[in-house]
Amino acid sequence: MIMSVDFKKIEKKWQERWEKARLFEANPDEREKFFITAAFPYLNGVLHAGHLRTFTIPEVVARFQRMKNRNVLWTFGYHVTGTPILGLAELIKNRDEKTIWAYTQLHGIPEEDLLELTTPEKIVEYFSKKAEEAFKRMGFSLDWRRNFKTSDEVFTKFIEWQFYKLKEKGLIVKGSHPVRYCPSCDNPVEDHDILIGENATLVEYTLIKFTTEDNCIMPMATLRPETVFGVTNVWVNPEATYVKAKVYLEKETDKGVKLIDNGIWIMAKECAKKLKHQNRKIEIIEEFKGEKLVGKKVKNPITGKEVPILPAKFVKTNIGTGCVMSVPAHAPYDYIALRDLGLVDKIGLIPLIKLPNYGKFPAKEIVEKMGIKSQEEEDKLEEATKKIYKEEFHKGVLNENCIGYEGLAVREVKDKLTKDLIEKGLAEIMYEFSEEKVVCRCGCPCMVKMVKGQWFIKYSDEKWKELAHKCIDRMKFIPENLRQVFHEKIDWMKDKACVRRRGLGTKFPFEEGWVIESLSDSTIYPAYYTIAKYINQYNIKPEQLTLTLFDYVFLGKGNIDEIEKETGISKDIIKNMREEFLYYYPVDWRCSAKDLIPNHLTFYIFNHVAIFPEEHWPRGIVVNGYVTIEGKKLSKSKGPVLPVLEVAEKFGADVGRFYITTCAELPQDADIKFKEMENTKKVLERIYFLTKEVADRKKTEKVNEELTYIDQWLLSVLNKAIKQYSEFMDNFELRKAGILIYQLLDNLKWYKRRGGDNLNVLEEFLEVLIKLMCPFTPHICEEMWEMLGKEGFVSTSKFPNVNEDFINEEIEKGEEYLKAVIEDIKEIINVAKVKPRKIYLYTADDWKYDLLKIIKENEGKTIKELMPIIMKESKFRKYGKEIPKVVNQLIKNNAELINEVKVLENAKEFLKREFDVEDVIINGEDKANKKRHALPFKPAIYLE
């Protein structure tokens, strides 16, 4: 007969009972609170295996903390703002084949349902229902009264408030920013719009404004602005086309774009074309070949030095301005070009960087060392350039030629110098792609375009960053190395464009026609959870949620009577909201997968520190790794997806929960293997039937109250496990907690093998085991709890106390010892190929125990230090030769001091059974002179 458990039936039964008992609704009380959140899901599909992992982790922890008598707030919202849902609606409306395939085949949506989803609203409605169903089927212990979608009008009022707060602090600013742009499509392009060069990033070139004799500006494009101190000449490409043009800067003001006269520039024709898109208006005056410039002089704006314009074919006009500074002391290209012209001596080299292991002129040195002959050897030149660049960047220090910057490291000076030059009006920034070719899907080459009139959140603000760092210093991170990662992300953060022209979202309150971008509207929403219950239950209208109300609830500002009048919300409710916020905030733990580190989680910290007082800053972040399925990466469009509902259907909620949280350590990527999931199911079934057996036997059998040796051992192991489990769970080490459960099952196996069968002990064991398993597999645990005749829900039962009295190291070591003895006997049987009739066991001589005692008393000492201590005692002298060897072995074997004879005597019958021998003789006649080999914790063995 195949024994199986109807998981689905059990799950349904308990989910209904929990819901009826409103078991997981959280309300403030006198207990300690525990507020845990996960980054809510974006609903352009069903919840998948990745969500399952990220959400089940906090779910399990929430259940654990609840059993620890914490008042746990654990709930969810749905993220629906942004463009993907909009895009999906269009695809479905257009009956896009690929989309229909993916959603019917991978997401498991029936085609007739899917084809209906032609508007964003329908999609949101449909997938939020699906998500709720998935959460419920998995037995999540959520407070559903607090659920919301980011498109809810009441929620958008909250986002509006958030933006007013940021604006008040000067953190919402208007400006322009560079994007990758296709002139043919007249649209910014995203990664997936790009045919060639999708990895291209934007690179900032510094344009240093040299001036010609007739007062024109010749901007030198460079990635190494610090080398301006060593310019000996400048290069132009004699064959390329250059222009002279009037340049204006387009400056944004509240009243629109203002043009500022920026002088007359000389630059490559291509450059002029590009700069038009980068906040500059350009009127071309004349066009000419580069050779026309050769021989003229320009003035270095930093050093004031006049240098000649020389021709060089290596100068590219498709990058930068087509005008290049020549720094032959440090740039191999420049040195070679100068040498090719035969002008090295005449022009001279100006060193500006001191570099260890190099002389005054690193470029000259490396060119000579590599034997580069001319400009034609481009590969070698590239290599030399890279090498020098790298070394100078990491190890170089500016020398005395760099007035005002001497002594600074190259890596530090770059940004500073650029900033200084821009401030003084001596330089500007120009953007280029990091790759030469970037082509749009339409086939047209892309360019960099400055988008004007964009609104930003000013994450670059130094004071703001300081607060964020401060917050990070105080937070807890799991894993701990995240702290450093976040510090770095904060430093690296620049302003973020926070509004869009299309997509779902909150209307931007400070200018018509914009929608708040979707990463910016989901930063402080855990605060909303604390009051969502009131908004949902009392059906509070969006217009009642005024700025002053939120100010009062979240910041404690304002007069409650006036707010009552203004909003029409009763004073009691407002007060409750405020109190509930104060009770639950801050968030104790925020959980997410690692993809949200550089964006959402960083914004989460930023926005909290900007808006809330310190006591409400985030306390902790937990980040888990990704999920793969049978080694394959998840993909919403190509599969595999493994919807959560499919897991519930095929394996059951408990199996899915337990497996996904324990199959990999938290920061590691987890690979789902269906075979292993099946095994998890079998384990749960075995526990179920074991419980059933014990429950049944309890009804009829008499219980032996007396505790045997092995009963005591099991209770010791059990109580120790409670302790360890608790520590693991506090630290989100769910896999370790899971392994502990498996180990307990192994212990139980051993207990039975050793003849343990005390019903009271078994029941005690199961009761604890069920409680330890409950956060992971709550349904089957409730079922077993009921089976054992326990009161109430195990889900809300108290976590077991550790009974220190039962923890018995001596007994545990004894069993460890016994297992080792069995191993040894087996080994001998194996190697000697004997089938013994009798087993003789000999424990060590007393002096060896004395030795062990000394070793134990001097733990931490090295062997070298140990020897004199031992030899001081005369009784050891006669074993002098043997002592070092024995000491070594004792340390190596990790020997323990226990009453070995007692353990062996107690296990005599057991050993006889195990090895099927007539007799086990302890310290009997010394057969074959074996006894002398005995060591403490490692008896001598003779088989007959």
Place this chain on the structure above:
RNA sequence: GCAGGGGUCGCCAAGCCUGGCCAAAGGCGCCGGACUUAAGAUCCGGUCCCGAAGGGGUUCGGGGGUUCAAAUCCCCUCCCCUGCACCA
């Protein structure tokens, strides 16, 4: 390039912080045994090499070092993964 993570006995994966209980947990796979009419499940045992007494040998990406002792600490080196933004 910068930053973070990783490379362990067929595969997956612990151990590394806090050096000796490490030939290195656990799972999968494979082999053998018990149970069974049989299969499955379960239980027991084996799974780097050698070994007729519990032992020995060679292993933890590669090279070097520290130490009585290194998978674990230090230095160098090779390889893999992820992120570097306006996309959720």
